[in-house]
Amino acid sequence: MTDDGVHEIENLTLSCGRTLRRARIAYRTHGTLNEDRTNAILYPTWYSGRHWDNEWLIGDGRALDPARWFIIVPNMLGNGLSSSPSNSPAPDNGPAFPPIRVIDNVHAQHKLVTEHFGITTLPLVLGWSMGAGQTYQWAVSHPEMVQRILPFCGSPRTAPHNQVFLDSLRAALEASAGFDGGRYTTPPEQGLRAFARIYAGWGFSQAFYWNECWRELGYTSLEDFAVGFWEGFFLDGRDPNNLLTMLDTWWHGDVGATPGFSSTEEALASIRATTIVMPAEKDLYFPPEDEAWTVSRMTNGAELRVIPGVWGHFAGGGAPGRDPRNADTTFIDRAVADLLDRPSGI
Incomplete structure (x- = not known):
């Protein structure tokens, strides 16, 4: 069972100081929210991706099985479905659209999860690429909610290269x-x-x-x-x-910019969620050594698990036209299942 929706936020105050009025977060859900609202998984989108682009990792018999989990896929601000330069009325349309940071996406998603769905606990947040950046930010911004995280092929801070x-x-x-x-x-x-x-x-x-x-x-x-x-x-x-x-959101990504923290290292050390970090062996954006540094700054026993192979960044992206039974997808699916079997970090 899937369902598409748009959650409207009357006034979304952004970290740049601007306010998006009648901000919209478009989303798709898979599965059914249980009675006590404890089976929700959040799976944010990535750079230029739309909610349907995440579906390669969701399905019957997979770790993200809609028969067991209620999977929410929120679209990033700026992706053309949620509030964006292309669909916002004046004065926020086109190049006048305000700067968006990763924390702004998480703030909007938090409103969707708590205000619209009434969810107070997330057994898992995961995401690929910029979705991984949002995953880290969720764990830093809302440690009371996020039990586990699995950021793959992404980072908590955008590197200079x-x-x-x-x-x-x-x-x-x-x-x-x-x-x-x-x-x-x-x-x-x-x-x-x-x-x-x-x-x-x-x-x-x-x-x-x-x-x-x-x-x-x-x-x-x-x-x-x-x-x-x-x-x-x-x-x-x-x-x-x-x-x-x-x-611009990607360029400025850094969990260390979260209010209350003075550095990326301090923010990473605050993460309580049970964690598997999954870089791809030959990823040119987010190489394994960068994410090894990330794990070394976390104090929650986070595991580094490298996706082997030659597909680079797209090892974690479900490239269109690729056999869905490929080794990378199987490797990631197994990690999701392993993580969901581990005790909660909160």
Whole structure:
């Protein structure tokens, strides 16, 4: 059983000091909330992802089985479904949309979970990529609610090398013919194609390309993959101002910016939830050594479990066209099951 909805928040005060009036959080749920509201799992979306893009890890017989769990997939602010530059009325439309931070997403999601669903305990929060960043933030912001976390292929703080990559994406869009400072009348296709080509060198590993693993996704040449997968992905209804809003959220990601903490290390040490951190072996955004540092700063006995293989960042992303029985999905599913079998950290 699935259900789509939109939770409206009359006034959502953001960390930048602006207020989003009549803010909207779009979401999809899988399964049924039990009578005592104790079977809810939160699974936030990722950069440019929409709620249906998380479904590869949900299903009968999986650890995230809707027959047992009530799985809530909230859409990030800026992704085009929740409040975003592309769907907000003036004066918050287009390039005037306010800056969004990870903590703002978690604040809005907390209102959805508590005010709309009446949930006070989350047995698990998990997420891929920017969803992992939101997962860490949930554990820091709401330690009284979150029993377990499983951030995969993501980090609690955006690393400098990652920020350099994000700056190149921003430059490609903003320099595009027709971008006009974000006041375009039609999406600047030239910039979106350049954006996609930059992304193509990061989402999968060097070994993925060396081994021509793109053939497993149904592509017949490297150029076919670059156009069909990457350019097709970002030309599929993804608004440039939305992309820039989420990019800014990603760039500034840091649980250490949470009020009450003076550093990332201090925030990580505060996490009480039972934790498995899962980087991918060849992830170029969030390499395993970065997440080993993260685990070393946590004091809750967190486990580091590396996803093996050559698929890089997309080891944790359910790449469209990939066999759903692949080794990466099986590895992640097993970790989710293992974590849910462990005692709560709170």
